[in-house]
Amino acid sequence: MAEDTGGVTADRLRSFVERLENLEEEKRATQEQIKEVFAEAKGEGYDVKILKEVIRLRKQDRDERDEHGSLLDLYMNAIEGAPEAQAA
Amino acid sequence: MAEDTGGVTADRLRSFVERLENLEEEKRATQEQIKEVFAEAKGEGYDVKILKEVIRLRKQDRDERDEHGSLLDLYMNAIEGAPEAQAA
Amino acid sequence: MAEDTGGVTADRLRSFVERLENLEEEKRATQEQIKEVFAEAKGEGYDVKILKEVIRLRKQDRDERDEHGSLLDLYMNAIEGAPEAQAA
Amino acid sequence: MAEDTGGVTADRLRSFVERLENLEEEKRATQEQIKEVFAEAKGEGYDVKILKEVIRLRKQDRDERDEHGSLLDLYMNAIEGAPEAQAA
DNA sequence: CGGCGCTACGTCCGTC
DNA sequence: GACGGACGTAGCGCCG
Numbered sequence: 131m132a133e134d135t136g137g138v139t140a141d142r143l144r145s146f147v148e149r150l151e152n153l154e155e156e157k158r159a160t161q162e163q164i165k166e167v168f169a170e171a172k173g174e175g176y177d178v179k180i181l182k183e184v185i186r187l188r189k190q191d192r193d194e195r196d197e198h199g200s201l202l203d204l205y206m207n208a209i210e211g212a213p214e215a216q217a218a
Numbered sequence: 219m220a221e222d223t224g225g226v227t228a229d230r231l232r233s234f235v236e237r238l239e240n241l242e243e244e245k246r247a248t249q250e251q252i253k254e255v256f257a258e259a260k261g262e263g264y265d266v267k268i269l270k271e272v273i274r275l276r277k278q279d280r281d282e283r284d285e286h287g288s289l290l291d292l293y294m295n296a297i298e299g300a301p302e303a304q305a306a
Numbered sequence: 307m308a309e310d311t312g313g314v315t316a317d318r319l320r321s322f323v324e325r326l327e328n329l330e331e332e333k334r335a336t337q338e339q340i341k342e343v344f345a346e347a348k349g350e351g352y353d354v355k356i357l358k359e360v361i362r363l364r365k366q367d368r369d370e371r372d373e374h375g376s377l378l379d380l381y382m383n384a385i386e387g388a389p390e391a392q393a394a
Numbered sequence: 395m396a397e398d399t400g401g402v403t404a405d406r407l408r409s410f411v412e413r414l415e416n417l418e419e420e421k422r423a424t425q426e427q428i429k430e431v432f433a434e435a436k437g438e439g440y441d442v443k444i445l446k447e448v449i450r451l452r453k454q455d456r457d458e459r460d461e462h463g464s465l466l467d468l469y470m471n472a473i474e475g476a477p478e479a480q481a482a
Numbered sequence: 483c484g485g486c487g488c489t490a491c492g493t494c495c496g497t498c
Numbered sequence: 499g500a501c502g503g504a505c506g507t508a509g510c511g512c513c514g
Contacts, residue, residue, distance in 0.1 A: 140384040146259045147385055150252060150273055157248040164241045165512085171234045179513080185238055186487090249489090268377045270491090272385065289356045296404035297360065297411055322435045326449055329428045336421040337507095340414060347410045355509085361414055429494090443495080446505095 172178050260266050282288050348354050370376050436442050 142262065143264065143381060143384050146255060146264065146269065147273060147276070149255050150269075151276070153248055153252045153255065154273070157245055157252070160241055160245040160248060161511090164238060164245070167234065167237050167241065168512095174230065176231065176234065181234065181238075182487090185235060185242070188235070188239070189242075265377055267492095268381055271378055272381050275382070276385075289353055290359055293356055293360045293407060294363070296407050297364075318438065319440065322431060322440065322445065323449060323452070325431050326428060326445075327452070329424055329431065330449070333421055333424045333428070336417055336424060340417045340421070343410060343413050343417065350406065352407065352410065357410065357414075358509085361411060361418070364411070364415070425493095 168178050168181065171181055256266050256269065259269055344354050344357065347357055432442050432445065435445055
């Protein structure tokens, strides 16, 4: 029988599929909680759309800082940091 | 004093934002794990694209069993079946 | 004069850019027509999402017939089949 | 038979599917030509990546001009246009 | 149910 | 020829 590590493969495959399906369920549940929090906020009079934008902007900021990251830091440090290093 | 629930509101707002950001981080992390599992499967020689399709199909099956008896089948049959021979 | 195929090069370049821009416009227009057909179908009560899936599946079938004899089936069978009973 | 406008529907459906498949084929073919032009350009020593960026930028420009539209044009014209207005 | 923003997917390109 | 990365496109879910 040519392809007959099939048994093992099938188990392995099933294992992957199950893990993935569980993780996706987890993700789905988290998403559900997010919805609930937004609903709660909305119930207290907050504007969901704005709230989302706030979060989005904060994320953007974080990402940008990460991106420029070390380069920016490098420059910033070069300028502010370096107490006596501007020899020329 | 007109706008003076301001302090409370700000705290409340901050609370919402934090909860939401934590949940989104959670979600992001789960997504990350999913990627890792796919990578692991790939490392063992499985075809990720097919794997994804398997999961997608299984999900679809589950959903269909819950709800509607597959418009998809209806459409597929309508097309593939009986080229010209429709009774009225 | 060192760089003096410049005139020719510029023309050639412009030619490429124009051809490409025309082709992209063509593509864009075709995409537009596709959207319109979907809209028309929708207007007659067809479910666009399902319709897209039908087309996707038909394409997949064609591709599979051309090439590989469906890894998908293999995987699906491996998972759904024989829960514990793999012979070695 | 409950759902038996099926014949007509099936034809209509098949018609939509065929039109869509034809359009997608058209689109695919155009995409193919695009690739060929890039290949040709590359064969003559042009840098494909840069070429793409040029086209992308030109598109961006066009889009932006369309967006801001007349206002930008107005200003641009006011500045660049005015053949003899720079008296000083 | 129509629009919008986000996420995911397929494609293409350069690298090893 | 496989891999990973970048890009643009398509699908999905949320909202009003």
